[in-house]
Amino acid sequence: MEQISRKGRPCWVLVGGRRRLGRALAEDLARDHDLVLTSSSSWDGETWLDGLSKTAVIRTCVWNAESPELSSRMMADLEGLKADGWAISGAVLLAGTFPEESLGTWTPASLEATWRMNLSFPFLCAQALAPHLAESACLQILLDTSIHRPWLKRLPYSAAKAGLAALVPGLAHLLAPKVRVVGHALGAILPAEGSDEAFLADRTLLKRLGDPADLARAVRYAADSPFLTGDILTLDGGRRWVDR
Numbered sequence: 433m434e435q436i437s438r439k440g441r442p443c444w445v446l447v448g449g450r451r452r453l454g455r456a457l458a459e460d461l462a463r464d465h466d467l468v469l470t471s472s473s474s475w476d477g478e479t480w481l482d483g484l485s486k487t488a489v490i491r492t493c494v495w496n497a498e499s500p501e502l503s504s505r506m507m508a509d510l511e512g513l514k515a516d517g518w519a520i521s522g523a524v525l526l527a528g529t530f531p532e533e534s535l536g537t538w539t540p541a542s543l544e545a546t547w548r549m550n551l552s553f554p555f556l557c558a559q560a561l562a563p564h565l566a567e568s569a570c571l572q573i574l575l576d577t578s579i580h581r582p583w584l585k586r587l588p589y590s591a592a593k594a595g596l597a598a599l600v601p602g603l604a605h606l607l608a609p610k611v612r613v614v615g616h617a618l619g620a621i622l623p624a625e626g627s628d629e630a631f632l633a634d635r636t637l638l639k640r641l642g643d644p645a646d647l648a649r650a651v652r653y654a655a656d657s658p659f660l661t662g663d664i665l666t667l668d669g670g671r672r673w674v675d676r
C-alpha cells in the first residue's frame with residue numbers, strides 16, 4: 433500500500449488550513465510535508481493549492497463545525513485516508529472565530545455559537561483524529577494569549593480558549609505515550625480587520641506583531657521535541673507581561 437510519507441515526508445492534517453494562518457502554515461509545511469487541509473466549504477477554485485502540489489501531496493476535506501453530519505464526515509474522511517495508506521504523523525487545529533461580544537449582548541444562541549466553533553469543534557476534531565494518529569505523532573492546538581489575560585470584549589471567546597487550555601494537558605494524559613499534545617497561546621499575528629495594529633504592537637515587550645513564520649517555527653519546534661507534551665507555548669511577543 434502506498435504510504436503518504438513518500439520519501440520520508442510526514443503527513444499532517446491542518447484543520448482550518450485554507451485561510452490566514454492556516455494557509456500560511458500550509459504553505460510553509462508543504463516544503464517538506466504532505467498535507468490534508470480542511471475548510472468549512474468546498475475547495476473549488478482555490479488555485480493557490482496548485483503551487484503547493486508541485487512539492488507536496490495535498491488532500492482537501494470539508495469539515496464544517498455547523499454541520500449536523502460533522503462527526504460522521506470526519507470519521508469517513510479519516511477512514512478513507514487510512515484506506516489510501518495515509519499515516520498521519522501530525523495535526524494542527526487552527527479553525528476558529530473571533531467575535532466581539534461585550535457584556536450585555538450575550539444570549540444563549542450567541543454563546544452557543546462561539547463555544548461550538550471555538551471549543552466543541554476542536555474537542556470533536558481531536559476526538560476524531562486521536563485514533564488515526566501514528567506512533568510519535570504530535571497534535572497541536574491553537575489557543576490565544578487571552579488564556580493569561582482575557583479579552584474583556586471577547587469573554588466568550590476567551591472562555592472557549594481557556595477550555596482548550598484544559599484540553600491540552602488532559603488529552604496529553606489520555607493519548608500518552610503514543611501521541612503528544614501541545615498548545616500555542618498566540619498574541620496578535622494577523623489581527624482582525626479594523627484593528628489598531630500600532631496599538632497592538634506597542635502592547636508587547638518586543639514592540640511588534642507576530643508573523644506567520646513565528647507560528648510555523650513554533651509548530652515545527654513542537655513537532656520536533658519528543659520530550660514536550662501537555663504544555664502550552666505562549667507566542668505573544670511578551671504581551672502577557674505588559675500591564676495594560
Ligand SMILES: NC(=O)c1ccc[n+]([C@@H]2O[C@H](COP(=O)([O-])OP(=O)(O)OC[C@H]3O[C@@H](n4cnc5c(N)ncnc54)[C@H](OP(=O)(O)O)[C@@H]3O)[C@@H](O)[C@H]2O)c1
Nearest residue numbers: 448450451452453471472496497526527528618620621622
Ligand atoms: N490571527 C491571529 O493573530 C491570532 C491570534 C491569537 C489566536 N489565534 C488563533 O489561531 C487560529 C488561527 O487564526 P486565524 O486568525 O488564521 O483564524 P480565523 O481566520 O479566525 O479562522 C480560522 C479558520 O476557521 C475556519 N472556520 C470558520 N468557520 C468555520 C466552521 N463553521 N467550520 C469549520 N471551520 C471554520 C475558517 O476556514 P474556512 O473559511 O475555510 O472554513 C478559517 O480559515 C485560531 O484558532 C485563532 O483563535 C489567531
